[in-house]
Amino acid sequence: MTRRNLFYAQSGGVTPVINASAAAVIQTAREHPKRIGKVLAGQNGILGALQENLIDTSCETKGSIEGLIRTPGGAFGSCRYKLKSFAENQAEYERLITVFKAHNIGYFLYNGGGDSADTCLKVSQISEQMGYPIQAIHVPKTIDNDLPLTDNCPGFGSVAKYVAISTREAALDIESMCATSTKVFILEVMGRHAGWIAGASSLAATERGDAPHIILFPEIAFDQTKFLSKVSDCVKRFGYCVVVASEGTSTADGRLLADQGETDAFGHAQLGGLAPLLASMVKEHLGFKYHWAVADYLQRAARHIASQTDVDQAIALGRAAVELALEGANAIMPTIERKPGKQYRWRIGAAPLHRVANREKKMPRRFISKDGFAVTAAGKAYFEPLIAGEAYPDYHRGMPRYTRLKKVLVPKRCIPWQT
Amino acid sequence: MTRRNLFYAQSGGVTPVINASAAAVIQTAREHPKRIGKVLAGQNGILGALQENLIDTSCETKGSIEGLIRTPGGAFGSCRYKLKSFAENQAEYERLITVFKAHNIGYFLYNGGGDSADTCLKVSQISEQMGYPIQAIHVPKTIDNDLPLTDNCPGFGSVAKYVAISTREAALDIESMCATSTKVFILEVMGRHAGWIAGASSLAATERGDAPHIILFPEIAFDQTKFLSKVSDCVKRFGYCVVVASEGTSTADGRLLADQGETDAFGHAQLGGLAPLLASMVKEHLGFKYHWAVADYLQRAARHIASQTDVDQAIALGRAAVELALEGANAIMPTIERKPGKQYRWRIGAAPLHRVANREKKMPRRFISKDGFAVTAAGKAYFEPLIAGEAYPDYHRGMPRYTRLKKVLVPKRCIPWQT
Helix, strand or coil: CCCEEEEEEECCCCCCCHHHHHHHHHHHHHCCCCCEEEEEEECCCHHHHHCCCEEEHHHCCHHHHHHHCCCCCCCCCCCCCCCCCCCCCHHHHHHHHHHHHHCCEEEEEEEECHHHHHHHHHHHHHHHHHCCCCEEEEEECCCCCCCCCCCCCCCHHHHHHHHHHHHHHHHHHHHHHCCCCCCEEEEEECCCCCCHHHHHHHHHCCCCCCCCCEEECCCCCCCHHHHHHHHHHHHHHHCCEEEEEECCCECCCCCECCCCCCECCCCCECCCCHHHHHHHHHHHHHCCCEEEEECCHHHHHCHHHCEHHHHHHHHHHHHHHHHHHHCCCCCEEEEEEECCCCCCCEEEEEEEHHHCCCCCCCCCHHHECCCCCCECHHHHHHHHHHHCCECCCCEECCEECCCCCCCCECCCCCCCCCC | CCCEEEEEEECCCCCCCHHHHHHHHHHHHHCCCCCEEEEEEECCCHHHHHCCCEEEHHHCCHHHHHHHCCCCCCCCCCCCCCCCCCCCCHHHHHHHHHHHHHCCEEEEEEEECHHHHHHHHHHHHHHHHHCCCCEEEEEECCCCCCCCCCCCCCCHHHHHHHHHHHHHHHHHHHHHHCCCCCCEEEEEECCCCCCHHHHHHHHHCCCCCCCCCEEECCCCCCCHHHHHHHHHHHHHHHCCEEEEEECCCECCCCCECCCCCCECCCCCECCCCHHHHHHHHHHHHHCCCEEEEECCHHHHHCHHHCEHHHHHHHHHHHHHHHHHHHCCCCCEEEEEEECCCCCCCEEEEEEEHHHCCCCCCCCCHHHECCCCCCECHHHHHHHHHHHCCECCCCEECCEECCCCCCCCECCCCCCCCCC
8 A cells, every 4th residue: 555645735815723624634634644645735735846845844843733723823824826727827736746746745635615625626627638647626615604515614614603692792891882982883704605603793682672683695786775774673672782784785786885995816805894884884874883803813813713623623523524525535525414313413414516616605594684784593503503602722921822833844856836 | 897898980981801800899898798888880981879769789699790800891781971079069079978868878989080080089089078978989890001109000901912813913904905005004092191002013013014104103203294294204114104193193282183072971082083184094095005904993992802900900900999998098099000120020109099080091101102103112111911811701602701780779779869
């Protein structure tokens, strides 16, 4: 049985638990020294392979790898870089093969979201189309929770927990001040095309009247009149109103409410600034004193309040990806399957990559209330188990102890990459 | 020895630990049933006294009061309401005496910041000026940490911890993405006139090059050229730049960078929107891809990651306030004194209210680096012990269990208040 190296890389926006998947990949690979040589991690995702910047994870101690489980960010560097098609840029694929050959890489594990699944799928096709034997496995992660064929995505549960807790906490603040001060609070959260993150804020409420009073989903066309009327009604009934808004909130014609007219490397609009926009709308039409917050990166880096379920699943998926590789699988992604029954239980499944790449799973309509401003009981039942458990990091002098790796690069064997 | 009731109220912006002071006040009062009758809490601060909305805390269980120690917001409602001077509105003071008399209130404990200290001072003068015997004690709290004569203020340590952790976490995110994505991240934090909160973000850094790379203080006049040059330099050296900006950042002529032209009930400008302003500055002049976050209420409500030191001090000050009242003190505020020596140790002191009210303690210049963008070693040594320890709340189904009180109002005995 040949012994080949495993390439692992992180792609797209990072999450509080992507490093937990990385740790599991490395730990599982180390359990199979006869089949897997070294785990070489790409510095900055797929760019690490193209530029032959390969981090030798065998230089990292057992303790450091274990520490990754409790460290946010992307320990090896991530990237927003989309491989073109074979037809458009064959040279890129030839370059990958050159680097893979030079470093005896037989396993390609890519840890990312929908766009990254596309990259992974393209790599998986190298074997077939270009005759180089490689197995490509996608390790899912995305705080957006928008990958199809998996019940949920690692990263989401922790962001959901952060957003639900932050909503509950901020609501207590506003409630105690609303008699003489702020009446409307708007929290903008991530979610370009799907309202999963905003939806999770519904867990902040346990009794009628609890915040959030209004959730804005990308799935529901924004109607200013209905929105303002609901805000006004909440202030009248409860004395204050808490709004949680997805950055991707759009009008009926599909235009983003807060389009800044800029796009990222994947052609996505770069969002932000919805909260102040909604606040000025409230001020102008209703005259209420407002406050707003934009959580931005804080929400997807908040490892200090990660969900234990999320961490467990990130680890399980990293482990499953290596096991799938050892079983000879290719073009596949391990998934989370929710078992039927009242008690939440889950197991690892698998989905073919061609059915995953470039597809987005939105919030089902049955998870959103009839008026479009809240989450139904079915939706809350979906969300709740994903935020269960507190996976606290260790602390040192009041601050979380996050792991930094040595990141020793493997000596280069190829000529520099020319783009 | 006469037995009189104790009035307690919360004032101004709430904190993650103001309820811990409330719990301590109530618990300590309950230990002295011969001297103190009931603790009557003002609903919405001093308004509760004026409107005779008095919450009977004796209806709350021991467990509920204990639960307040782990609950953010202001459990009895807070307010932004400033008493006018005797000369301007004597009727207000007469009303207070009417309510105090009707409910046998002999102790007035007011839990707030600088403006509230002024209110408390005015109440303390009722004894003298209007012949009604009452002792007024101010229980300090403010996330702004700007009260004089106390080493620090309850509420600040927890916000400092939240901001330092959030900065470290977001920085790991940006660092892992900066090769192909965001280069500049701006976090806007609270702090109208003093940079304590922004300064605490310095604890995120342990090694040279660590974030935050730039801190903007209200104490240092903003210079756009120097700022942009520093941002550019950081991106060149580290690949990315993390900026933590106080909302009160101002130009040399004292104009707020992000003045929205609105004021609160105390005449303070209502701030917000500095982060997007700085981001657009960076974009326009340097062209870097940016992200920004505005923590707003999330920072001062984040009980989920409160500092244990902060909680301990909030409790100690609540207890000390009742003890001072029992000793016959008036017009006084218990304080935190830092004991000399390398190891952090503190004790309770006291300061006369006329030396506290309406004074703001800014960051001393020696805590700010020469270039005005960082915190010195002396500053970090000041901040560090204040964030020590993690005072986690209890959790239930993934969410923190925060206490809600019954808030039973005492039957009214006076005619309604006419403003």
